[in-house]
Amino acid sequence: MMNIYGMNGGSFSRKLGKVKLLQNENWTNERFMGGGARKINLRFLALKTFLARFSEAEVAHTALEMDDKKKKKDVKVKSDLQDYLNQYKPPDQRILITENITFNELDQIPVYCDVTEKLEDLVIPERLAFDYVDCSFVNKELEPDLVKAIKMSEKESNQIICDCAVHDLLCYENVNCPCFKTNKAMREHFSEKNSKQSAFHSLNPILISSPFNIAYENCGFACSDECACEGKCDNNSLLIPHRYLFPLEIYRNDIDMGFLVRSPVFIPAGTPVMEYTGEIVDYERLRKLDKFDFEEHKSYILKCTYEDDAVFREFLKTLNFTKDYEKLLLKLYTNKNFYIDPTNFGNVGRMAAHSCCPNLEVLRVYRKSLSPAHVSLIMVTIEDVYPGTPFSFDYGPEYAEKLKDYCKCGTFACRNNQKTDEFKNMDSHNLSLVIEKIHKLRHQAYKKEVLRK
Ligand SMILES: [Zn+2]
Ligand SMILES: [Zn+2]
Ligand SMILES: [Zn+2]
Structure with missing residues (x-):
């Protein structure tokens, strides 16, 4: 299995040469654990950091360079994401x-x-x-x-x-x-x-x-x-x-x-x-x-x-x-x-x-x-x-x-979701692209459903 950071493959390291944070395999937090042997995987937080830190253009550019196999996966990902856009509307009687x-x-x-x-x-x-x-x-x-x-x-x-x-x-x-x-x-x-x-x-x-x-x-x-x-x-x-x-x-x-x-x-x-x-x-x-x-x-x-x-x-x-x-x-x-x-x-x-x-x-x-x-x-x-x-x-x-x-968080990357092995095992970089897409879809939905009305 590919490691979850996905950065062992030469092609990613090359493409992301200047993105230092993605090259380091040690995406863990030893100090957070008080120096213990167990380590926390900070990939999700790291991804968000990644998104906050780089312009959309840079991220999109990297996305374009992804190989074809990954692109196909992305299409499937997109339709699944629709499920996460709907916000909760409480019943009339509460x-x-x-x-x-x-x-x-x-x-x-x-x-x-x-x-x-x-x-x-x-x-x-x-x-x-x-x-x-x-x-x-x-x-x-x-x-x-x-x-x-x-x-x-x-x-x-x-x-x-x-x-x-x-x-x-x-x-x-x-x-x-x-x-x-x-x-x-x-x-x-x-x-x-x-x-x-x-x-x-x-x-x-x-x-x-x-x-x-x-x-x-x-x-x-x-x-x-x-x-x-x-x-x-x-x-x-x-x-x-x-x-x-x-x-x-x-x-x-x-x-x-x-x-x-x-x-x-x-x-x-x-x-x-x-x-x-x-x-x-x-x-x-x-x-x-x-x-x-x-x-x-x-x-x-x-x-x-x-x-x-x-x-x-x-x-x-x-x-x-x-x-x-x-x-x-x-x-x-x-x-x-x-x-x-x-x-x-x-x-x-x-x-x-x-x-x-x-x-x-x-x-x-x-x-x-x-x-x-x-x-x-x-x-x-x-x-x-x-x-x-x-x-x-x-x-x-x-x-x-x-x-x-x-875990019942219900997010696409939930550690307890049997149906989303694809996401669970996705490397950080690809997950960041998915999160980026979710944000875009949410933003579009917000513009359409709230701001325009
Ligand atoms: Zn002061
Ligand atoms: Zn002050
Ligand atoms: Zn002061």
Whole structure:
């Protein structure tokens, strides 16, 4: 069998000579796995990156150069894709479980159930039984090191905040803004050398520019409410999610799928749509739970720091923090993994579905300082998301095995779809061409069905 990257054949390497990212066979994310033996295959995310990075003309040109056998396959692919263009239209009668799951007037998210007709039949699943929190937090009793870090970070020299607004200045690209300086330095420090860095600006798109270690390398720093600008500047990639710019709806239209989240408006690629909030926990603490609880937590937690993170430790040493704070931070980034755990306390982020071909990627943004207690996870669109499309992200390596048997994402590349071996075994490059076509078809349908009307 051809390897899934398809780049072992001489012809592709030749044609894609300048596309360095496709030549590398190591499309895996070791660091994401904390250096373990298992590796995550990032091909889908990489493909989206590929599409975001190169002009349509370049992609089309490459498509033209494909051999005849592939072309025939493409024709068949096209007709199958029609199935994925139709968006879900809810029934006229819907059961409204709650008008607002957030309890925040500015952030109204209703929850609908469209799978039961009679109210008596309605079962509220446990998935909805969590306390809603707008921001991530630390349990004071259970995470003493994080509490210590927060306390120490309040000292002036350990804080990264700015007073640009006092001088009527905006923060982004302001070389005197400590927040922007950290933002820039972080991106440069964590990204592969010579790679284009994604901008972590308040309104400009966050376009992922490297397929390697996406969640790790694309990491930013934002202004906060402690700054004179109160984060209302152009250096705050949490601005959009915290202003609840996009209306969201939670709904269930398939008894097997559970609840999903979608927006009735168009959201362009590179937009941080929502935060993924929860309790910031040390993984070791979760491992001490009994098996059943551990499994439950495991199905929601997302990594926010990386075990034995030498790159992060290097970075910390450049920041002139006090010695005791630096020492504590070095400890927290050595042999430790912190996760955001929304099992008991979380937000709408935990309702986003898994997909083998997702439309969101989860990235890290720090504010105020750099301990694991200062991290936020933002969910950024990696493709244009058309109105009504459910949000999804790849739940990641811990699920890869399970997904083979249980995934119901229904995307053409689903790891559990027996009928789509063709796509499952397709190499990354060809898959990217298919995704490109889906986008074009969706865009045409959107223009015809929505914009022209
Ligand atoms: Zn500033
Ligand atoms: Zn600032
Ligand atoms: Zn600012």
